[in-house]
Amino acid sequence: MTDVASLWSYLATTPLIWLTTTILAYLVADGVARRLGNPPWANPVLMSVLLIAPVLWLTQTDYKTYFEGAQFIHFLLGPATVALALPLWDNRDTIRASVAPILLALIAGSFVAAGSAILLARAFGLPMEVLLSLAPKSTTAPVALGISEAIGGVPALTAVLVILTGIIGAVTVTPLMNMLRITDWRARGFAVGVAAHGIGTARAFQVNPVAGAYAGIAMAMNALLTSLIVPLLVRWLV
Amino acid sequence: MLQTLGLLLGCQLLGEITVRGFGLSIPGPVLGLVLLVLLLGAIPALAERLRPTTMIILANLSFLFVPAGVGVISNFAVLTQDGIVLLVILILSTVLSMLAAVGTFIGVRHVTERWTA
Numbered sequence: 001m002t003d004v005a006s007l008w009s010y011l012a013t014t015p016l017i018w019l020t021t022t023i024l025a026y027l028v029a030d031g032v033a034r035r036l037g038n039p040p041w042a043n044p045v046l047m048s049v050l051l052i053a054p055v056l057w058l059t060q061t062d063y064k065t066y067f068e069g070a071q072f073i074h075f076l077l078g079p080a081t082v083a084l085a086l087p088l089w090d091n092r093d094t095i096r097a098s099v100a101p102i103l104l105a106l107i108a109g110s111f112v113a114a115g116s117a118i119l120l121a122r123a124f125g126l127p128m129e130v131l132l133s134l135a136p137k138s139t140t141a142p143v144a145l146g147i148s149e150a151i152g153g154v155p156a157l158t159a160v161l162v163i164l165t166g167i168i169g170a171v172t173v174t175p176l177m178n179m180l181r182i183t184d185w186r187a188r189g190f191a192v193g194v195a196a197h198g199i200g201t202a203r204a205f206q207v208n209p210v211a212g213a214y215a216g217i218a219m220a221m222n223a224l225l226t227s228l229i230v231p232l233l234v235r236w237l238v
Numbered sequence: 239m240l241q242t243l244g245l246l247l248g249c250q251l252l253g254e255i256t257v258r259g260f261g262l263s264i265p266g267p268v269l270g271l272v273l274l275v276l277l278l279g280a281i282p283a284l285a286e287r288l289r290p291t292t293m294i295i296l297a298n299l300s301f302l303f304v305p306a307g308v309g310v311i312s313n314f315a316v317l318t319q320d321g322i323v324l325l326v327i328l329i330l331s332t333v334l335s336m337l338a339a340v341g342t343f344i345g346v347r348h349v350t351e352r353w354t355a
Contacts, residue, residue, distance in 0.1 A: 022308075026301045044300040049307040056308070063312035070305035076295070077302045079246035081267035082253075083292045085274035089285055101346040109339030116331040124323045134327065138335060141306065142265040157316045161328065163306055168332045176336060187343040195335035202299035212296065218339070220268050227263040 012061070018069030025051040038206050040174040045199055046167050077198070081140075084201075084220065087213035094210075095217065098186060105187070106218060109194030110225045111233070113138035118237045128238075133157040135234060137165045139226035140197045140219060147230050162197070169196020170203035185210040193218025242291035249274045 011017045029047035036042050056066055067074070088095070095102065114135050121131035133153035136144040141162050148158035173192040182188055189211030192200035197219050205212030252273055254266030262269070278284055317324060 022304055023301075026304055030300070045303045045307045048301075048304045049311060052304070052308050053311040056312070063309060066308060066312075067305060070308065073302055074305040078250045078267040078270075079243065080295050080299055080302055081265075082246045082249045082270040082274055083288075083295045085249075085271045085278060086285060086288055086292045087296065088271070088275055089278040098343075098347060098350075100350050101343045104346045105339045105343035108342040109335050112338035113331060113335035116334045117327060120327040120330060124320075124327065126320055126323065126327075130320060130324070134324070137328065138332070140265065140268075143263070143268075146263065154316070156313060159306070160310050160313050160316055161324065163303070163310045164325070165328050165332055166303065167307070168328055169336065172329070172333055173336060176333060177340065180340070182340055182344065184344060184347070187340045187347070190343055191336040191340040194339045195332050198299065199303050202303065205296055205299055216271075220271055223268045224264050 012059075012065065015069035015072065018061075018066045019072055020069075021052060021055060022048070022070050022073055040171050040203075043167055043170050043203070045170070045202070081198070081220075084213075084216035087209065088217055091210065091213040094186065101187075102190065102214075102217065102221075105190055106194060106221050106225060109191065109218070110138070110222050110229060113195055113222075114226060114230050114233050115237060118233055122237070128152075129154055130157065131238065132234065134161055135230050136226055137161045138195050138197065138222065140223050143223045143227055147227055151231055151234050163199070166196045166199025169200040173200065173203060174207065186214045189214035190218045194222050197222070239291045242288050245288065246270075246274070246292075246295075249277070 025048045026044065028051060029044045032047065033039075033042040033044050056063075117134045117137060118131060121134050126134070129152065132151050133148050135151065135153070136147040136158060139147070139162075141159060144158050144162045145155045148155050169192050173188065173196070177188045177191070185208045189204040189208070192204050192211075193215030201212065201215035201219050204215035249270035250267050251270075253268070253270030256262070257264060257266045257269055
């Protein structure tokens with residue numbers, strides 16, 4: 001029988017252990033969230049991260065090693081984005097009937113997301129490269145990283161800010177919309193999709209399928225709009 | 239399931255090729271999404287074939303963000319200097335953006351519904 005150290009040194013070199021850890025952590029997190037009735041604060045992404053982080057810390061595993069296993073999950077974000085076509089198709093009639101609210105809400109949400117980030121960063125006197133890294137935070141990660149790089153931000157910082165924005169949107173959307181007594185699932189979903197990209201969209205699907213469909217539309221359209229308006233806003237507001 | 243995965247990946251691949259080929263600033267998967275909607279428009283019967291696998295993927299969308307989320311923890315050092323300020327800005331900006339979007343959506347919906355009624 002091999003000793004624990006050599007078993008570990010074998011396991012640590014295969015993607016298997018971190019792939020399995022990620023799935024197990026998510027199953028626990030999602031199970032807890034479901035049992036509690038999916039309250040907004042019990043976000044499955046956040047809880048999974050909080051379960052995995054101490055394991056990585058205790059085993060002194062760096063992110064690069066972890067990602068060698070987890071990349072198989074990360075890769076599926078691409079086909080999952082394409083899969084949003086189906087709920088969009090299912091809701092095509094109501095979408096066609098609400099083209100005007102969709103387009104104007106997209107413009108308002110997208111401008112406020114980037115503009116308020118830039119103005120708040122200026123008001124708090126943050127360094128320029130931090131401000132530029134913050135500006136594209138509401139759009140989906142690959143787009144945000146590209147914009148950040150193009151305008152002189154730090155892509156690594158943008159990556160962190162994008163994920164945090166997603167979690168913040170997913171956690172705050174339900175209490176915010178309930179407080180405002182907004183019952184239109186289209187509007188609720190659309191708002192979280194514009195402000196908090198895919199993680200917000202995942203929350204919307206957890207709550208209501210129509211909200212999920214509209215969040216998906218908002219996320220996809222905002223990927224386009226943010227890349228057009230952030231360079232302009234930076235020129236106007238900085 | 240394999241057919242659906244193949245179709246989703248095929249749309250993404252076509253999207254990536256188009257985006258790179260024309261130097262567009264949208265991500266390949268977003269263009270893949272548009273392609274799949276067009277395909278569903280051409281072949282509506284495809285929707286029911288895609289549904290089982292697609293719904294499983296979308297029901298577990300949160301799961302796919304976990305690796306990137308773990309990246310936040312390992313990159314936390316980039317936040318140390320302005321961490322609290324950045325967190326406050328992110329919360330304010332995200333809430334303001336949701337308010338702008340939801341307010342506009344509801345407002346415009348009221349106007350257009352009254353107009354068409």
